[in-house]
Amino acid sequence: MSLPEIRCGHCGHKLAEGHVLVLSIKCPRCRAHNHLKAAEPPASASSHATAKDAHAWPTPHHR
Ligand SMILES: [Zn+2]
Numbered sequence: 001m002s003l004p005e006i007r008c009g010h011c012g013h014k015l016a017e018g019h020v021l022v023l024s025i026k027c028p029r030c031r032a033h034n035h036l037k038a039a040e041p042p043a044s045a046s047s048h049a050t051a052k053d054a055h056a057w058p059t060p061h062h063r
Helices: none
Strands: 005-007 014-017 022-026 033-037
Touching (some): 014 022
C-alpha cells in the first residue's frame, strides 16, 4: 500500500506522505507556507443517495 506524497507547492520538496483532510505546514527548504485540503469528495457521499429505492416493493397504486 502506497501513500500519496504531499509536496511543497512552491519548490516541490516532499513534505509528507499520507492522506490529509486539512493540513497547514511550512516547507523546511524554501519556508513557503503550504495549506493543503483534500481534493477528493468523501467516499460515503453517494452511499445514501439510492437507499430509498433499495427495497422497492411491487405494490400496485391504490387510488
Ligand atoms: Zn518548498
